[in-house]
Amino acid sequence: MRQLPLTSPASHAVFRRILSHGPTGRVDIARATGLSQAAVTKAVTPLLDAGFVVAGEAAAQAVGRPISPLSVAAGRAHVIGVKVTSDHTYGVLTGLDARIVARAERALSSSNVTEVVAAVTAVVDELRDSSPTPVEGVGVAVSGDVDRIGGVVRDSPLLRWHDIALADLIENATGLAAEVENDVRALTVTEQMFGAGRNATSFALVTIGAGIGCGLSFGETILTGAHGVSGELGHIPLADDDTLCSCGRTGCVEAVASTDAVLSRIRAGHDDENLTSADAFRLAHAEDPIARSAFERAGEVIGSALATLANLFGPELIVISGENVTEYGLYERCVRDAFARHAFGAAQNCEIVLRPHVFDDWARGAATCVIESIARGRST
Numbered sequence: 394m395r396q397l398p399l400t401s402p403a404s405h406a407v408f409r410r411i412l413s414h415g416p417t418g419r420v421d422i423a424r425a426t427g428l429s430q431a432a433v434t435k436a437v438t439p440l441l442d443a444g445f446v447v448a449g450e451a452a453a454q455a456v457g458r459p460i461s462p463l464s465v466a467a468g469r470a471h472v473i474g475v476k477v478t479s480d481h482t483y484g485v486l487t488g489l490d491a492r493i494v495a496r497a498e499r500a501l502s503s504s505n506v507t508e509v510v511a512a513v514t515a516v517v518d519e520l521r522d523s524s525p526t527p528v529e530g531v532g533v534a535v536s537g538d539v540d541r542i543g544g545v546v547r548d549s550p551l552l553r554w555h556d557i558a559l560a561d562l563i564e565n566a567t568g569l570a571a572e573v574e575n576d577v578r579a580l581t582v583t584e585q586m587f588g589a590g591r592n593a594t595s596f597a598l599v600t601i602g603a604g605i606g607c608g609l610s611f612g613e614t615i616l617t618g619a620h621g622v623s624g625e626l627g628h629i630p631l632a633d634d635d636t637l638c639s640c641g642r643t644g645c646v647e648a649v650a651s652t653d654a655v656l657s658r659i660r661a662g663h664d665d666e667n668l669t670s671a672d673a674f675r676l677a678h679a680e681d682p683i684a685r686s687a688f689e690r691a692g693e694v695i696g697s698a699l700a701t702l703a704n705l706f707g708p709e710l711i712v713i714s715g716e717n718v719t720e721y722g723l724y725e726r727c728v729r730d731a732f733a734r735h736a737f738g739a740a741q742n743c744e745i746v747l748r749p750h751v752f753d754d755w756a757r758g759a760a761t762c763v764i765e766s767i768a769r770g771r772s773t
């Protein structure tokens with residue numbers, strides 16, 4: 394049902410390279426994919442003929458070279474990504490370059506599966522109406538243990554879902570090819586294809602927010618774990634054993650380092666349950682000792698967790714992301730000190746970069762999964 398003429402492994406490799414690195418010349422594509430220039434031309438010709446890839450003047454100017462570089466015609470097809478939380482569905486329509494073209498959302502009164510599917514369908518219908526081209530597919534991102542290949546949400550504590558065949562339900566309701574993915578892994582796919590991981594052979598994406606998530610990318614593969622679990626950085630027991638985690642265990646990184654954990658500690662210290670995140674940031678900037686200590690403790694545990702990550706997996710790059718990482722300066726020194734103390738040998742060379750994100754990026758991650766599937770030639 395997809396419109397793109399991607400029929401061979403070579404055409405997938407070429408299309409993906411142009412998607413991630415375009416505008417790009419045929420020589421560069423051949424070098425990056427290991428194909429001959431003739432094979433690149435053969436692979437790209439049907440895409441050029443169908444208008445999904447363009448060559449020429451505009452693209453040449455963008456790279457400043459008198460060649461005929463190739464770009465993906467981002468507006469030639471569109472996809473939809475939806476992020477489901479416990480009380481909302483947020484959707485975005487994007488072109489093939491994952492740039493957001495339109496947004497839609499619906500509130501949820503519960504995380505009942507039927508209600509969520511209806512809300513996702515309403516979001517999809519609204520976005521389809523504003524799409525300039527037929528929509529190629531819909532991706533849905535949720536937190537928890539998700540089997541992307543099977544299209545099943547195996548366990549989402551936040552939504553209280555177990556073994557929900559969500560991709561089938563969305564496909565039946567919308568008539569679009571659908572896929573589901575864990576939200577942090579979906580964000581990792583975005584960074585891998587379009588972001589900080591575009592030029593890295595391996596990287597880890599660490600999200601700091603209400604929870605602590607981690608996606609691990611090696612080449613074009615995201616580690617999913619043989620049992621569906623991988624990169625659970627938030628539940629490594631590196632903290633003191635005195636704080637209960639949302640997972641029911643104690644001593645987890647998340648139990649002291651999530652934004653909720655930091656806020657709880659400051660609230661308890663000030664005996665004020667009404668303190669907001671903004672209050673917490675303000676107190677910490679004003680050198681309030683309780684707030685400073687809560688952020689520093691979080692920073693130390695995060696730094697130890699990042700060192701553990703670097704020691705175990707050796708990624709080229711660690712990308713720290715989250716809606717509040719603009720306040721990362723409150724504990725950056727503690728993170729870096731703890732990282733330097735615990736990173737083993739050359740693991741200290743692992744670069745740590747910040748990448749603040751906005752809430753739409755979760756839905757955009759789901760859209761990117763569909764784009765990635767198109768580039769891979771998956772039927773859904």
Ligand SMILES: [Zn+2]
Pocket residue numbers: 627628638639640641642645647648
């Ligand atoms: Zn935990």
